[in-house]
Amino acid sequence: MSLVLTTTSVPDRDRVAYWNDAVNRTLVPMTVTPRADGPFDARIVTNRLGYLQVSSMEADAERVSRTPALIARSSEALVAVGVQISGTATFIQDGRRAEVGEGDLVVCDRSRPYSFDYPQRFATHVFQLPRRMLGVPDSDIRQVTGHAIGTRDGFGAVLRPFLATLASSTDTYPAAVADRLAGNVVDLFATLIAERAHPGDADEDTARSHLLLRVRDHINRNLGDPDLSPESIAQAHRISIRYLHRLFEGEGTTVGRLIQKRRLEECGRELARRGRTAPTVSAVAQRWGFVNPAHFSRAFRASYGVSPREWRNRRTSQDGVGLSPAGTQVPSSTVADRPGADLSPSRG
Structure with a gap:
């Protein structure tokens, strides 16, 4: 069953606080700051697919940051793969800065500091999972973070439509199918990371x-x-x-x-x-x-x-x-x- 959190019925003065609490409870502890004055509008829908959490988020322009102090509040190391559906973002992690455009993928390691800056209203799908489930070295994940992964060709072109379809149908699968599907999705994420971390060695x-x-x-x-x-x-x-x-x-x-x-x-x-x-x-x-x-x-x-x-x-x-x-x-x-x-x- 989907968990839907929206600012629609929240008083204007309480919306920012409500949204911070919503993303903290749904994803990981982070700080969200609106980029503009006036009423803030945002919505997040979350489902589970086995051990994979799938969230679809739409919000007004905002800045998101995760600091070492906030990371210390998390009990498990998590990795997220995001699909930028609309709008743009500036993603910073591990000393790298990436300009993320519509359709791009990003890999974000939740256990290290990062920030996202969305200059206008945006929509994104976020696939979050325990880092240990990926079965890839931490060094490989570190090489992939802080980059925008295009989806015009290569593996990204295969992965993007699959993830978009999955995000819109997560709550339709029985438990046994969901568990197996989650494993397949994680295999695809591991392949994506391996391809990006070792472009010369990855299996074409x-x-x-x-x-x-x-x-x-x-x-x-x-x-x-x-x-x-x-x-x-x-x-x-x-x-x-x-x-x-x-x-x-x-x-x-x-x-x-x-x-x-x-x-x-x-x-x-x-x-x-x-x-x-x-x-x-x-x-x-x-x-x-x-x-x-x-x-x-x-x-x-x-x-x-x-x-x-x-x-x-x-x-x-x-x-x-x-x-x-x-x-x-x-x-x-x-x-x-x-x-x-x-x-x-x-x-x-």
């Missing part, structure tokens, strides 16, 4: 691999959607179609071919199942996203060497003999009825 394929896994999982979960396409996948992951196709370079297939291959695999599995009642071929095809029966039959025959109906009849025949995707006769009990059997279409 790490970001690509993470995104590929997400794309493949999206495809597997949406095979039955007839509108599943490179365009819809790119839109769901907030990347360009061109970049999506680049991800699959070297994978031995294209996005479109992967979608069709996975659909055919699921159709092949379902058609091979034995049972007293069996769905029609057209029903199976529609269930897995094929809207054109003729196209499905042509694609199935091209991959399996037989029509969908022949495939089902031979694999469920009483003599127990069927055809493998390559057309070789094998006992159907050794393939069709084996849990997790590979019924992938032939590549030949």
Whole structure:
């Protein structure tokens, strides 16, 4: 359940004090000073995702500082990753000064002094977690703080839309899913820190691999959607179609071919199942996203060497003999009825 703290209903004279107390209780002890006179308006919404705390904050121009005295009041070392949604900021930590623009990421070590200066109204997402959960050396974190991390390309381009989506849907996940998702997010943060701290040594394929896994999982979960396409996948992951196709370079297939291959695999599995009642071929095809029966039959025959109906009849025949995707006769009990059997279409 979201914790929402806002100055909206607070008397004008009490708003600054209220806001200081709100961010101190929600994030960490810090001092907040408005940059302008007049009524101060601010709002923060906080949720939990396992051990990851996710906060979305919007406020008028302000200065934020965390001093050694305030740090001493904290019982646990924390790290925060911020996503600047709107407005700008000047971030100072570890002797470095960074001008943070809209869309930039920042890594802030809560256990060392820092300051943020927001010259106008701003909005930001803040992901806060115990530093020990990152599993990276303190020296690496120190090298990354005090910098603005762009998100136009590289790993930042992958991470930013994911974090923005996560911040808006944190309270929708059951506990078991939230715990696993928190672990995945922390892995991504550790990768970001490693990439920035050791640009010459960081694995250049790490970001690509993470995104590929997400794309493949999206495809597997949406095979039955007839509108599943490179365009819809790119839109769901907030990347360009061109970049999506680049991800699959070297994978031995294209996005479109992967979608069709996975659909055919699921159709092949379902058609091979034995049972007293069996769905029609057209029903199976529609269930897995094929809207054109003729196209499905042509694609199935091209991959399996037989029509969908022949495939089902031979694999469920009483003599127990069927055809493998390559057309070789094998006992159907050794393939069709084996849990997790590979019924992938032939590549030949």
